[in-house]
Amino acid sequence: MTLAAFVILLAATIVGYLLNRQAARAIRAGGTRLHSLENFHGLFSALLIVVPVLVVLLFWLALEGPVIDSLVMSGLPEGTLDDLGTGAIQLILAEIKSISRDNVFGTPEDWKLAAADRLLRLHALSDWLLVIVVATGSIALMIYARRSVSPGFRARQRVERITSGLMIFCSTVAIFTTVGIVAALAFETAKFFSMVPFTDFLFGINWEPQIPIREDQIAAEGAFGAIPVFLGTIVIATVALTVAVPVGLLTGIYLNEFAPHRVRRTVKPVLEILAGVPTVVYGFFAILVVAPALRTFGQNLGLDVSPNTALAAGSVMGIMLIPFISSFADDALSAVPQSLRDGSLALGATRAETMLNVLFPAAIPGIVGGVLLAVSRAIGETMIVVMAAGLIAKMTINPLDSVTAVTVQIVTLLIGDTAFDNPKTLAAFALGMVLFVATLLINVLALRIVRKYREIYD
Incomplete structure (x- = not known):
């Protein structure tokens, strides 16, 4: 009915x-x-x-x-x-x-x-x-x-x-939704910090949030030092950006300035399809293809490679971010006035020199903004990291080791008993607040960079 x-x-x-x-x-x-x-x-x-x-x-x-x-x-x-x-x-x-x-x-x-x-x-x-x-x-x-x-x-x-x-009305709903999300995060985070000291959370080096929730449960006392979790997130995001930024930028530059029309007409839709692949598919690809390949390759070289590694999760995440960065770079380069390109070529510069000395500097606002938004996407990605990175928090920067990330721990903490009156569950909100603040700061930095360089080249 x-x-x-x-x-x-x-x-x-x-x-x-x-x-x-x-x-x-x-x-x-x-x-x-x-x-x-x-x-x-x-x-x-x-x-x-x-x-x-x-x-x-x-x-x-x-x-x-x-x-x-x-x-x-x-x-x-x-x-x-x-x-x-x-x-x-x-x-x-x-x-x-x-x-x-x-x-x-x-x-x-x-x-x-x-x-x-x-x-x-x-x-x-x-x-x-x-x-x-x-x-x-x-x-x-x-x-x-x-x-x-x-x-x-x-x-x-x-x-x-x-x-x-x-x-x-739609704008008001969006604003109040954002305010509600922030208020909910802040309220639950304040409850967490009333149980766990703020300094222990931000500067502690042991992350073992499993504590007894019911009287009949047997568990550890719990440790909520989040530095290993933040470090794992940074390692995975660094690997992802190491793969995505150079490949994405070079792809965008090639498609915008050097690619024949037939190649651009073919490659551009393929990249758009790659951008539309669900992240869970990337997660399956990471855990079923990339992780075993890295482990086999490491064994042939005599290296100790964990079944789940930051390298596997980060490299697949980098593949996912390539079309994102490439599209931003292409759009930023296309927005550069044609007069700058024509003037450089008229003065005798080659196309490569024009790209390196004229077009790329003028397109920096859009490119940097796209890269920083890709950073936000990398540190907030969930499915790939959950499936391919690992669950145990370790103080390591070795990309061949198993690490955990903020998103993995949020998912793990909210599975099972979810009584919102104990540090274990409330720790997920504290991690979410840190992730929210980090993403907000990255977006603010992107906007400031875009405005600064836009003023120079306007």
């Missing part, structure tokens, strides 16, 4: 657009001058229908589940939920939902069967009410929009006002 509601909304939007546009054309065909074009009248009807009805539809879908769950649980026999904790109540609700989907195990009590039947009836009633509300609202707004068509109606201004409001 939810699909039916969306289909009704889409159909009403299209019909409203066509009706208003046709009505405006009829007025214009009668010799009367319209204030706004016919398409603006149609767009006004479409926006007037789709915006409020879609908001109601999304709020309905968001609140439907919690409201129905609350009604079902409140309708249980008196005394059923007495002396039960939150976890036990959630288990009962999950069992009722499972019964409503015909996933019955054993012989459930009669009151659970009755609750499952009530759950189904409430969902069916909610679906029908949703369709009725969407259809009624769409028709009412369509009629109102149709009656608004007149020679003096300022449809263009109404459309622009609605569009401007939508853009402001």
